[in-house]
Amino acid sequence: MSSSLVLADKVPPALAEKLANDYQLCFYTQSSPEEIQAISEQTEIIVASGESTVNAEMISRFPNLKLIAVFGVGYDGIDVATAISKNIQVTNTPDILTDDVADLGFALLLNASRRINAAQRFIEQGHWASGSFPLASKVTGKRLGIVGYGRIGQAIAKRARGFSMSVACFSRHPVSEQDVKWYGDLTELAHQSDILVVCVSANPETRGLINKQVLTALGPQGILINISRGSVVDEVALVDAITHGDIGGAGLDVFAAEPSVPEALLNRPEVVLTPHIASGTHETRADMAKLVTDNITAFLNGQPLLTPVTPKA
Structure with missing residues (x-):
């Protein structure tokens, strides 16, 4: 020893x-x-x-x-x-982390769609007495795109089926599951998705994979969830898309320069942030x-x- x-x-x-x-x-x-x-x-x-x-x-x-x-x-x-x-x-x-990461990914998906954090702040800041909280987006039946269809991507898909969501994915190789549509073009997947969950491995090939073109394709009603690594998303493009309304919202557990988080993402009703806690149980x-x-x-x-x-x- x-x-x-x-x-x-x-x-x-x-x-x-x-x-x-x-x-x-x-x-x-x-x-x-x-x-x-x-x-x-x-x-x-x-x-x-x-x-x-x-x-x-x-x-x-x-x-x-x-x-x-x-x-x-x-x-x-x-x-x-x-x-x-x-x-x-x-x-x-x-493997050990798979369920926890998928659970958090889906929690971010639900939170960002229904704006749960924003609703809590609405109560805490005393706004409820002045009127109702703005309407949010439904989750059940939505189109889910998964970027990276490994263990975690498959676990996300399993959870999505419980919400009657249609599931499609982008990965290096085609998938054989009959109820999962495979796209070899990430931009096309984003265009065909209401919610895009990123769980691809981080490496030089995936750096900046989620770029301005992908975010634009996701669209002003689309929601981005990142439980991968901050490097996979072009953070400058993401901040720009959020602040200009080019996408509808985001749920982020990871960031490009942790523990630093872009100030423009803070205190926004359409953005949910967690401090890299996906496996944190x-x-x-x-x-x-x-x-x-x-x-x-x-x-x-x-x-x-x-x-x-x-x-x-």
Whole structure:
């Protein structure tokens, strides 16, 4: 067992405490170059969060590094190509998050459509005595477009069926489900959707995927939901579309420069904002932590990793 383990960024305290039982922990962002150098030779494992950056420079500081275990499903901040080239294995925590992320995505969809947050502010600010809250949009029977039809996209579709919504999607490959219409053209999907939910993986190919053209196609009654990564949406174009009424609303859990959120999106009745909390339940975070430690245990015992990240073709 390696005596040192590096935490690339913040991880839940319970996970850090569990790891501290077996390792000398080094908090990378809080350590000096001298402190990192002192444990570099004896470090085989880095634990990172889904928002961590583990780039080639960081990897090069640990010559005996063998495993990067990511607490999260997203790993766009991890230089997987460099890791693989150095025979360093990478794991993440997929599947466990699926239901929570889909639940929040649908909650944002309902909230943005029915303007629940705005209705609460309407009461709190004392406006109800002066008249009724403005009408909002129905959800049942609407046309739902899903960008990225992986585990989370499919879970969103499952929830949508309970609301009698028609479901279509945009993905790299056609889908075989008879009740899901596949589009190879994202702009056309947006044009044919009342609500567009973004749950595609973040990578260089998907950066800025939701651009001005897509938002214009979604239209002044359309609603955008983003539970993916902030980088997938052109945030400048989104702010412009919201402020000029080119789309009808948005529900956003992720942003381009977290924790910074564009001021123009704040306190708007048609916009619902959450601080990147899609997997933020007690149950799921505990399961994610267990999967991280289970992957580490498998690695140390020379067993196959439970959830290895493989390079994309």
